[in-house]
Amino acid sequence: MCIPHQLFAFPFxxxxxxxxxxxxxxxxxxESTKPRDACCSKLKLFLASMAFAYFAxxxxxxxxxxxxxxxxxxxxxxxxxxxxxxxxxxxxxxLVIAFVSYFGAKLHxxxxxxxxxxxxALGSFLISLPHFLQGxxxxxxxxxxxxxxxxxxxxxxCSANRSLTHIDMDNLADRADCEKAAGSSMWIYVFLGNMxxxxxxxxxxxxxxxxxxxxxxxxxxxxxxxxIHTVGILGPMFGYMMGSFLxxxxxxIGFVNIDSVTINYKDSRWVxxxxxxxxxxxxxxxxSSIPFWFLPKTLPKQGKExxxxxxxxxxxxxxxxxxxxxxxxxxxxxxxxxMAKDFVxxxxxxxxxxxxxxxxxxxxxxxxxxMGMITFKPKFLEQIYGQSASKAIFLxxxxxxPAVALGIITGGFILKRFKLGVIGAARVxxxxxIGSFCLLVVQVFLHCESAEVAGLTxxxxxxxxxxxxxxxxxxxxxxxxxxxxxxxxxxxxxxxMTYASPCLAGCQTSTGAGKEMVxxxxxxxxxxxxxxxxxxxxxxxxxxxxxxxxxxKIYMAMSVxxxxxxxxxxxxxxxxxxxxxxxxxxxxxxxxxxxxxRTLGGIPPPIYFGALIDRTCLKWGTKNCGGRGACRxxxxxxxxxxxxxxxxxxxxxxxxxxxxxxxxxxxRQKKLALRELAKEDRDEGTGxxxxxxxxxxxDKDEMEKESTI
Numbered sequence: 001m002c003i004p005h006q007l008f009a010f011p012f013x014x015x016x017x018x019x020x021x022x023x024x025x026x027x028x029x030x031e032s033t034k035p036r037d038a039c040c041s042k043l044k045l046f047l048a049s050m051a052f053a054y055f056a057x058x059x060x061x062x063x064x065x066x067x068x069x070x071x072x073x074x075x076x077x078x079x080x081x082x083x084x085x086x087x088x089x090x091x092x093x094x095l096v097i098a099f100v101s102y103f104g105a106k107l108h109x110x111x112x113x114x115x116x117x118x119x120x121a122l123g124s125f126l127i128s129l130p131h132f133l134q135g136x137x138x139x140x141x142x143x144x145x146x147x148x149x150x151x152x153x154x155x156x157x158c159s160a161n162r163s164l165t166h167i168d169m170d171n172l173a174d175r176a177d178c179e180k181a182a183g184s185s186m187w188i189y190v191f192l193g194n195m196x197x198x199x200x201x202x203x204x205x206x207x208x209x210x211x212x213x214x215x216x217x218x219x220x221x222x223x224x225x226x227x228i229h230t231v232g233i234l235g236p237m238f239g240y241m242m243g244s245f246l247x248x249x250x251x252x253i254g255f256v257n258i259d260s261v262t263i264n265y266k267d268s269r270w271v272x273x274x275x276x277x278x279x280x281x282x283x284x285x286x287x288s289s290i291p292f293w294f295l296p297k298t299l300p301k302q303g304k305e306x307x308x309x310x311x312x313x314x315x316x317x318x319x320x321x322x323x324x325x326x327x328x329x330x331x332x333x334x335x336x337x338x339m340a341k342d343f344v345x346x347x348x349x350x351x352x353x354x355x356x357x358x359x360x361x362x363x364x365x366x367x368x369x370x371m372g373m374i375t376f377k378p379k380f381l382e383q384i385y386g387q388s389a390s391k392a393i394f395l396x397x398x399x400x401x402p403a404v405a406l407g408i409i410t411g412g413f414i415l416k417r418f419k420l421g422v423i424g425a426a427r428v429x430x431x432x433x434i435g436s437f438c439l440l441v442v443q444v445f446l447h448c449e450s451a452e453v454a455g456l457t458x459x460x461x462x463x464x465x466x467x468x469x470x471x472x473x474x475x476x477x478x479x480x481x482x483x484x485x486x487x488x489x490x491x492x493x494x495x496x497m498t499y500a501s502p503c504l505a506g507c508q509t510s511t512g513a514g515k516e517m518v519x520x521x522x523x524x525x526x527x528x529x530x531x532x533x534x535x536x537x538x539x540x541x542x543x544x545x546x547x548x549x550x551x552x553k554i555y556m557a558m559s560v561x562x563x564x565x566x567x568x569x570x571x572x573x574x575x576x577x578x579x580x581x582x583x584x585x586x587x588x589x590x591x592x593x594x595x596x597x598r599t600l601g602g603i604p605p606p607i608y609f610g611a612l613i614d615r616t617c618l619k620w621g622t623k624n625c626g627g628r629g630a631c632r633x634x635x636x637x638x639x640x641x642x643x644x645x646x647x648x649x650x651x652x653x654x655x656x657x658x659x660x661x662x663x664x665x666x667x668r669q670k671k672l673a674l675r676e677l678a679k680e681d682r683d684e685g686t687g688x689x690x691x692x693x694x695x696x697x698x699d700k701d702e703m704e705k706e707s708t709i
Contacts, residue, residue: 043215043299046110047224049291050208051231053117056288057201058235060124060281062401064089064194066243066393069378070274074137074251075130075187076621076629079376079613083606086375088191090602092123092198097595100202102343102588109207110295116203117289123196124282130186131275137251139269140621140629141262141489157502157510157519158481193278198598200285206590213578213586215299221578226412226571233405240397242280247272247390262514262539266388268632269488269621350589355580355664360596362657366433367601369650372609372643379613380643383634385448385552386544395556403560407432407567415572422579425572426665430658432569437651439562444644446555448548450636451541453490453498454505456618457635460524462497466635468618477524478506486622488632491537493525498541500619505537515539576665612642 064086072082104112212228213221250258251271263270351357381392414420414428450466452458455473459465470485483503491502499505499522506523519537526535581589614631616638621629 041299042295043212045291046211046295046299047228049110049288049295050204050212051228052291053113053204053208053288054228054232055235056117056281056285057120057204058232059239060120060197060235060278060285061089061201062236062239062397063243063277063281064127064197064239065374066240066247066378066397067274067277068375069382069389070247070251070272071187071190072630073269074271074274075190076623077187078628078630079379079610080607081187081610083375083608083610085187085191085194086606087603088195089198089201090598092195092200093202093594093598093602094198096199097202097206097591097598100206100591102346102591104203104207104587104591108297109203109211110292110297112203112207114289114292116200117285117292119200120197121200121282121286121289123193123198123200124278124285126193126196127190128275128278128282129193130189131251133189134186136255137271138624139263139271140487140624157505157507158478158483202594206587206594209590210587222412222415222571222575225574226409229571230405230409230412233401233408237397237401237405239277239281240393240401242277244390244394244397246274246277247388247393249273249276251275259514262517264515264540265390267490267540268382270389272390346585346588347592350581350585350592353581355661355668356577356589358657358661358664359577359580360593362654362661363593363597364601365650365654365657367597368605369647369654371602372605372650373647375606376609376613376643380639383639384636385555386451386548387552399556399560400563403564404567407564408570410564411568411571414568415575420572421669422576423666423669425575425579426662429569429573429576430655430662432565432567432572433651433655433658436562436566437648437655439558439565440644440648440651443555443558443562444640444648446551446558447636447640448544448551451498451544451633452496453500453541453619453633454524455500456633458497460527462528466618466637468635473500473504475524477527478504481506488619488621490539490541491519492540492542493522493528493537494534495525495528496542497525497528499524499537502537507537580665609643609646612646613639616642 068082068086071085072079100112209225212224216224248265249272250256250261251273253273265272377396378389378392381387381395382389387395411428411432415425418424420428450457450464452462454460455467455475457464457466459472460475460477473485474483481503483501487501487503489501490498491505491507492498493505502510502519502522505519505525507519508521508523510517510519512518517539520535522535522537525537577589577593578586613634616635617631617633618635619631619633621632623629
């Protein structure tokens with residue numbers, strides 16, 4: 001059956017894909033003795049399979065990123081620990097990437113990719129397991145009645161909390177039993193599952209890209225890579241969309257009465273149905289493994305099918321012997337022992353390549369900034385611009401990621417349209433990097449006014465004053481209530497100020513139940529307003545001022561434009577890397593790049609970003625068994641300068657390194673051009689450039705030491 005070529009490649013004006021229409025396939029299928037044409041080739045099947053695999057792995061990875069906030073709240077852990085969990089994906093890569101990249105290039109690459117997809121699916125299912133092993137989610141509240149009890153009429157917040165002040169779970173002898181019952185260490189399953197995802201993802205990029213580059217025409221490789229990455233970017237879009245949708249669904253949906261839940265999805269204690277998404281992503285990844293089981297170990301080089309077809313008519317060798325790539329001139333299989341013996345010398349040859357080494361360092365710095373930003377950007381939008389976790393995730397998935405997809409395909413089109421070489425590709429990458437950095441610097445200075453929370457960001461009299469000390473939550477207006485300073489159950493007063501709990505607002509009575517509960521006769525509110533005004537409060541934090549929405553729109557517009565510009569340099573930068581290494585070292589080079597960048601650029605950033613962000617926390621939550629839980633409120637200005645300042649600094653260093661890298665690329669290309677010119681002179685026998693030839697031979701020796709192509 002002939003499959004239309006539109007299923008495998010995006011039609012784009014001005015791009016000759018050198019493909020034959022499926023009408024020709026139908027005609028030729030009549031003659032059973034002739035092989036199928038290019039549109040039915042296994043290279044296209046591999047291209048489609050790779051695109052689906054990229055989609056699936058990106059779908060799972062993006063959903064993991066979108067669920068970071070939900071996981072942090074569900075297990076009541078700080079941002080630094082959630083950074084360790086997020087970095088476990090790269091830890092999994094670290095365990096196997098070097099061996100998979102080197103030995104995998106000499107084995108059956110499609111089947112190794114299929115095995116990796118199976119392991120990724122298993123990891124996704126393991127991440128969702130804690131939901132079924134631990135009890136129902138009990139969020140932090142200052143109310144004496146159970147969150148499942150609708151009868152809260154007449155609750156006395158101020159007097160009720162007097163009975164709570166002597167309870168301190170930190171001093172209870174059975175705290176260990178309490179934590180065991182609450183399942184506080186269940187986050188380990190998430191850690192291990194994410195590590196399995198990292199192990200399974202390892203073969204897809206280095207083996208898949210090298211397989212495609214080996215058997216596709218050189219001029220088509222940039223476009224094919226752009227197509228794969230463009231389809232792959234749909235994965236994060238769907239992942240973030242699903243994360244946004246599930247963030248609005250309560251974690252224990254179907255097990256509790258939702259009407260009895262007193263918080264909504266905008267509350268910092270809310271936990272969405274994060275576990276459902278990992279079941280869905282695991283299923284998609286499992287399906288993506290199927291096509292790779294049916295692909296051969298080798299394929300004919302694209303553009304040379306006709307010559308190989310003639311050989312097929314005269315040759316009766318097995319299929320795998322007929323379709324050997326050009327550079328694979330050995331007929332006998334290389335033993336595992338020989339491959340292991342060549343591993344260290346190959347590494348030495350690879351890292352003598354100065355351009356490759358400098359490019360790895362540049363990517364390392366860039367990935368540090370990117371990983372820190374993408375991990376905590378939803379939290380940044382929550383704390384700086386007052387957006388809910390669901391809306392923040394939705395905006396990233398619906399605005400930033402499409403801009404990235406368009407940027408990737410644009411970068412590939414620019415390379416193809418203008419037929420840029422290595423130097424041209426480097427120029428596009430540098431221009432994109434500098435442009436996105438300039439927009440990033442402007443974003444540092446965009447912000448909204450901090451949320452007004454009595455005792456934390458303002459005094460009880462409304463004077464701006466940030467405090468990291470819990471004692472400032474106490475005031476004369478709530479002194480008679482003997483409130484707990486650890487509780488976080490915010491209420492919004494009609495004067496626009498948020499109080500950490502009804503007790504700390506000095507509220508004497510309450511009416512209603514669930515989300516409709518209203519607190520009355522609040523002494524702390526009455527001292528801020530005239531006696532005739534309303535002294536009541538409702539559950540939840542107050543909204544930001546109206547001008548914040550306008551500032552947020554400007555920020556998102558600049559963020560989207562910056563994402564597009566930055567993505568335009570992605571494909572050209574990748575081509576620079578591919579064209580700077582020897583053919584036989586390609587898989588190893590891509591694998592080592594993944595190993596180094598993901599080890600030092602993927603594991604540390606979420607951890608040190610999270611640790612620095614934790615230092616800006618104003619109000620920590622309290623676990624069910626006592627002790628510090630997840631942060632509920634941050635110092636917005638300190639958060640902004642820490643987060644955006646660190647990202648901008650890393651991108652600045654990366655731009656400096658890009659400029660140095662560009663100088664090395666230009667210098668090497670000049671040597672290569674001079675070498676080719678001298679070779680032409682020798683072939684013509686002119687002898688006019690004898691002295692130049694001597695210099696070229698010296699350059700050749702030097703370049704061979706650096707393992708250039």
